Amino acid sequence: MERMQQVVGRARAAFNTGRSRPLEFRIQQLKALERMVQEREKEILAALKADLHKGEPNAYSHEILGVLGELALVKEKLPSWAAPQHVKKNLMTLRDEAYINYEPLGVVLVIGAWNYPFVLVMQPLIGAIAAGNAVVVKPSEVSENTAKMIADLLPQYLDRELYPVVTGGVPETTELLTQRFDHILYTGNSAVGKIVMAAAAKHLTPVTLELGGKSPCYIDKDCDLAVACRRIAWGKYMNCGQTCIAPDYILCDPSIQGQVVENIKATLQEFYGEDVKSSPDYERIINKRHFKRILGLLEGQKIAHGGETDEASCFIAPTILTDVSPESKVMEEEIFGPVLPIVTVKSVEEAIELINSREKPLALYVFSNNKQLIKRVISETSSGGVTGNDVIMHFFLSTLPFGGVGHSGMGAYHGKHSFETFSHRRSCLIKDLKMEGTNKMRYPPGSQKKVDL
């Protein structure tokens, strides 16, 4: 596997030439990425369709639009983000120049995931390039068409030595992780997250881990159920439930469980029509392994809606489970599929207790007309991020840092947060070589007089 050493070595040599540092170069590369997305849109959409059965309008709005938005934002803001930040001085440093210099870290590794295979590679890549780094891109081999497309297209638009694409599965990734990087951003599951961090520890490499978990969704009795359920259904069933910030399970009072089911059913009809399988807007499970895993979660559960499957096409219908026990299998792991369990709780206290008894999730959702209740749920729980009265949407506001906490991850990115994640903030103090008089205070011989001063 000398190949990995060579690829990373070349990227490092290219970084050491200094050519990725000037702002003009970075913007030129970002503009090239923009051209790539615009010119090769058809190929990108085709790859996404092949991997996830994603319809074009959906793929465009979920994967391409966000990338174009990020590129536009970064091109606009980069000069101001990259400018040295002067800081407040104290009495000792009044005459000096004191500032934080934003510098590239060096060679960054971006490891993508298969569920939003394009945007989860592109967004970190944009941030890493903007910060002046060399970037090794490792798309997920599970979404193989997108991986191949990225491996084909990126070298046609970007500097080949600075931004190589590495493909392959577990053995290749393991080999890659033995190399030294200056930052690693990994999107995926907690188990592999631990492996990535352990490998990074050998080189003291900082990491950003975008992991997952079970994102809870609490529905208060006092809320517009029709609206809440439509929003929840949208976030849950998009990409066939394979979204790291999908509402994983619902918590609500038993008295409204039936209405929740009815409202979601009605919404599903609106979204996908009578025959979900033939809707061009409903995706498929990525592969047989995940298909079987999700099927296993349905065992012994009360299926209030859905449950139909077709292994040949990895189709699982939008499914709702009721009266689910917190101890059941479907409540153990992140579902990452179109199965929505409802766990009944008698009060918001019970909901908060249940949430806090589990690992900190990537996202947390709460629906209520009562602002105070929403504030309370936010204050008494912890999660990567929160959207109140909707789902997913905090992801789309790039001024909010996007990332997890505890088991759901560490670090954050999007917008300026990406730039900061991939930059080294170097403290700089520049003094005058003259003006020695003011320094005399601090030199020995010390005396009580000086101490008292």
Place this chain on the structure above:
Amino acid sequence: NPFAGLVSHLRASWLSGKTRPMEYRVAQLEALGRFLDEKKQEILEATELDMGNPSFEAYFTEILLCKNELNVTLNNLSSWMKDEHVDKNLVTQLDSAFIRKEPYGVVLLMAPWNYPIHLILVPLIGAIAAGNCVIVKPSEISKNTESLVAELLSCYLDNDCFAVVTGGVQETTRLLENKFDYIFFTGSPSVGRVVMTAAAKHLTPVTVELGGKNPCYVSDTCDVHNVARRVVWGRFFNAGQTCNAPDYLLCTLEMQEKLMPALREAITEFFGPNPQESPDFGRIVDDKQFRRVRALLCSGRVAIGGQTDEAERYIAPTVLADVLPSDPAMQEEIFGPILPIVVVANMDEAIDFINARQRPLVVYAFSCDSKVVNQVLERTSSGGFCGNDTLMQGMLSSLPFGGIGNSGLGKYHGKFTFDTFSHQRGCLHRNMGLETLNAPRYPPYTQQKLGLITATCEVKRRGTCTLL
């Protein structure tokens, strides 16, 4: 697991929400202030027993700088804790979008021996300010401060939320088996790796403040006397046991000749003709470190100092000339009162020398020519940088303090400590109404809906206009 009980006790306190209200945090921080005031004598005595350092230095780093951090924190805590409202896009115009600063939970703070109180208190202040519970693990090498902290901190801080654990390598290893929500470590790169590897098992985020060899380039155009004073001060403070001290000098042969008498003069000015008798010069912390540092003396030639006294763990302020990159003094961080000078032909060679090695905590450059200072800054990489002085960049709390690569990961001081120990939670609080505005995002997907979404989501470059 001997520490499981302690960790779960703290975690239970954490889950009770006790540490979250500002009043609680302020009360604990004020208690720390009282600790520094009331126990000042005990603290100074303990550090002097451990480090043999002059009371001026001990007061400055262990009391004064800690009080400064405390006051900066208390003065600004309420604004630091506030939700930070962020700019919104078109879609979220009517929503509330903010970053909530949240404590992580139970923090482990591991401190080294060289500034034993300071390197506990400064991170501790930030961890408390951010609302966490904390387990403090002082270094067993600075035995007197370790006992002091173990005995006294519990008299000032809430014992349900803050604890001190003592012990050596074995105890630390067992401690690291537990799950923490953040680990802050100051020490050597090799132990830093051990800490981060242990943290990886629980996906615990870390800040590791490590070290390295901080190069100090002295250009040919400079005021030799001022350079000498500033370098001598930074190098021999705490008998050289400072992570951001200038570790070695890089200069031309001519400059080495010019500097030597100036360095000699500065050392005499500061410590007198016999530094061993000066109350202003410290000692090496223990026998092991003493022997290690002493062994580095056989590098180049001893131009100033070189005397040692094992009984006192005294090593004279020493300057070594004509040191080679292969010499012992250039193989590891010195962490002692020895200043090697490595001769280079010019600035470019100095920069290449620096860049061929691990990235240090600090790069120093001295020159009357600001272009030279800037060149060194721009063409090297390090945690921090100081032009024309030493140590001072670590004393301005508005500058983040931390390493890069082998010298560390993460940063702190002032607000950066608070931020280090806070989870920045992105929050979007939307309206239940106005559902029609959401309609374009729902299936069935149409080109028309896509057009609407594009129009509302797009970030356009300034200057492009959409006149029909």
